[in-house]
Structure formats: C-alpha cells, structure tokens
Amino acid sequence: MSTPTSMTDTIDPSLASHAHPEHRWHSDPLLKVEKLTMRFGGLTAVNAVTFNCGRGDITALIGPNGAGKTTVFNCITGFYKPTEGRIGLRHGSLAVWDEFDALTTSTDQRLILGQDHLYLLERMPDFHVSRTAKVARTFQNIRLFAGMTVLENLLVAQHNALMSASAFSIAGILKLPGYGRAEAAAIDKAKYWLDKTNLTARADDPAGSLPYGDQRRLEIARAMCTNPVLLCLDEPAAGLNPKESLDLNTLLRSIRADHDTSLLLIEHDMSVVMGISDHVVVLNYGTKISDGTPEQVRNDPAVIAAYLGSDEEVED
Numbered sequence: 451m452s453t454p455t456s457m458t459d460t461i462d463p464s465l466a467s468h469a470h471p472e473h474r475w476h477s478d479p480l481l482k483v484e485k486l487t488m489r490f491g492g493l494t495a496v497n498a499v500t501f502n503c504g505r506g507d508i509t510a511l512i513g514p515n516g517a518g519k520t521t522v523f524n525c526i527t528g529f530y531k532p533t534e535g536r537i538g539l540r541h542g543s544l545a546v547w548d549e550f551d552a553l554t555t556s557t558d559q560r561l562i563l564g565q566d567h568l569y570l571l572e573r574m575p576d577f578h579v580s581r582t583a584k585v586a587r588t589f590q591n592i593r594l595f596a597g598m599t600v601l602e603n604l605l606v607a608q609h610n611a612l613m614s615a616s617a618f619s620i621a622g623i624l625k626l627p628g629y630g631r632a633e634a635a636a637i638d639k640a641k642y643w644l645d646k647t648n649l650t651a652r653a654d655d656p657a658g659s660l661p662y663g664d665q666r667r668l669e670i671a672r673a674m675c676t677n678p679v680l681l682c683l684d685e686p687a688a689g690l691n692p693k694e695s696l697d698l699n700t701l702l703r704s705i706r707a708d709h710d711t712s713l714l715l716i717e718h719d720m721s722v723v724m725g726i727s728d729h730v731v732v733l734n735y736g737t738k739i740s741d742g743t744p745e746q747v748r749n750d751p752a753v754i755a756a757y758l759g760s761d762e763e764v765e766d
C-alpha cells in the first residue's frame with residue numbers, strides 16, 4: 451500500500467498514510483490542519499488530527515458516525531475554537547507556509563507577506579473566517595432564508611460586497627455610481643449561479659417551496675456567490691436521489707474546474723466520495739486513520755476495518 455520511502459522523505463509523517471510528493475495536498479497546499487484537538491469536557495471528539503487540502507482539489511473527509519468530521523469542520527469554519535492545534539489558510543503564493551512552520555509566538559489572526567496572506571483560522575471569529583479568509587460552508591441541515599425568493603437568497607449572500615460599495619451609508623447608496631455597478635455585478639453573479647445550478651426557472655419562487663435537491667443546490671449557489679477560496683460542504687448529497695446525486699457531482703466538478711475554489715466535503719455517499727474526490731481523509735473515533743487518493747483509501751485495511759465495524763459501506 452505505502453509508496454517507496456524515497457518519495458515520502460520530504461513529507462511530514464503525521465500527514466501521510468499514502469504519501470506522494472506530487473499530490474497537490476503536499477506540493478500545493480491551500481489549507482493545513484495541524485494536530486487539531488477538540489475536547490468537550492471529558493470527551494475527545496478530535497485527537498491531534500493533521501491533514502492538508504490541496505489547492506484546486508476536492509478533499510473528502512469521511513468516517514463512521516461520530517468520527518469527528520463535523521467537529522473538524524466547525525473548527526475550520528470558526529464555529530468552534532479548538533482545544534489545541536493550528537489551521538492555516540493561504541491566499542497567494544506557497545511562501546506563506548515558511549511563516550506558518552516558523553510561527554511560534556505570534557498571536558496574529560493574519561500574516562501579510564507582500565501580496566500573500568496567511569490566515570490562522572483557529573484564532574478568527576467565524577464571521578471573519580467567511581468574510582476575510584473567504585471560507586464558505588453549507589450545513590448538514592439546510593439553512594436557507596425560506597421565505598425569500600431563490601434570487602433574493604443569492605443577493606443577500608452578496609450583502610457584504612454591496613455594503614462596502616455603499617461606503618456603509620444611505621448617501622452612498624443614493625449617490626455613488628460604484629453602488630449601482632456593485633448592484634449590477636451582484637445580479638449578474640446571481641444569474642450565473644442560477645444558471646449553473648439549474649434554478650433559473652425557480653428564481654422568483656420562495657426558497658422554502660423548492661424540492662429538497664434544489665434547495666441543496668441553492669445552498670451551494672449561495673455559498674459560491676461569496677467567491678470562496680475554500681468551500682466546505684457538510685453532507686451535500688444527503689437525501690438526494692441517484693439522479694440528483696449525479697447532478698451534484700457534475701456541479702462540484704465544474705466548480706473545481708472553472709473557479710479558483712477548492713472544496714472540502716463531509717460525505718457518507720461513497721459514490722460521490724469515490725467519484726469526484728482527489729483526496730480522501732478518513733477519521734475514526736476522532737483520529738485520522740487514512741489519508742490518500744480514493745483508490746488508496748478504499749483499499750486500506752484500516753479503513754475497511756473501521757467501516758466493517760459500522761453500519762456504513764466504504765465500497766462505491
């Protein structure tokens with residue numbers, strides 16, 4: 451299973467059960483999660499978990515129920531402050547990782563190195579993780595504005611861009627040509643994502659009236675309207691029928707291909723995980739047990755044993 455030692459010499463051993471330096475999560479990491487630990491009282495939900503997400507990759511975080519996946523998500527997106535560990539997100543060149551590795555005493559939330567930025571997500575409040583570090587997420591339970599139309603949901607997602615174009619004042623809204631331009635751009639972006647998610651015909655319908663699969667795609671469209679660097683999807687295929695699941699795969703692949711957005715998803719549906727992921731990280735009882743390509747992970751005895759002990763299936 452493991453690759454020759456010569457290939458793995460440069461890789462942090464805690465990262466790799468199936469390491470190869472050519473994988474983007476080693477050669478071009480966007481996100482580094484390092485020794486992440488989260489305790490709730492006496493329960494260790496996540497225990498010293500280390501993994502990278504490659505820039506331009508679809509990374510899947512899988513594992514049996516209660517493995518700690520959502521807790522990792524909540525730490526990355528700022529909902530939880532981890533008990534220990536670090537989470538770095540890069541905007542710009544790879545040079546920021548030298549600072550991350552050297553970082554010991556600073557308490558900054560962000561390091562600015564010329565054009566490049568390094569965000570220390572575990573130190574940032576959740577609204578800064580989304581607004582400044584550009585990490586968007588969807589939830590296991592859909593959270594749309596059910597009484598607003600589909601289009602309105604996509605415009606509300608762009609509220610921050612519109613407010614800054616208004617210079618945060620009513621005078622700005624009334625007088626600034628920049629506001630008019632920002633509003634037109636917001637509508638254009640909403641239309642683009644309506645089209646990509648096949649929701650144009652439902653634009654004026656209340657979001658709450660949409661079938662379940664459409665609501666799932668609308669959540670993704672809404673997240674993409676914020677121009678995320680990293681899009682975190684919590685069980686995007688949950689409750690979808692096989693056709694909707696295939697459409698979801700197509701949508702996620704096209705986000706990866708056409709946008710500078712990397713994806714991290716929690717998913718139980720192995721046809722989605724094995725069908726579209728570049729990289730799979732497996733947790734069990736809060737600990738990372740495997741980390742590699744879908745093929746490597748699917749054949750990993752540790753993963754097979756973990757799933758055999760649960761009601762879930764690792765086969766696609």
Ligand SMILES: Nc1ncnc2c1ncn2[C@@H]1O[C@H](COP(=O)(O)OP(=O)(O)OP(=O)(O)O)[C@@H](O)[C@H]1O
Pocket residue numbers: 490493494495513514515516517518519520521522
């Ligand atoms: N806020 C919390 N307070 C106390 N315990 C928690 C909290 N959040 C999660 N846990 C516990 O941490 C462990 C990991 O839960 P988590 O939801 O992260 O797992 P998961 O892999 O996402 O599971 P599932 O696939 O069922 O959603 C579980 O034992 C859970 O009960």
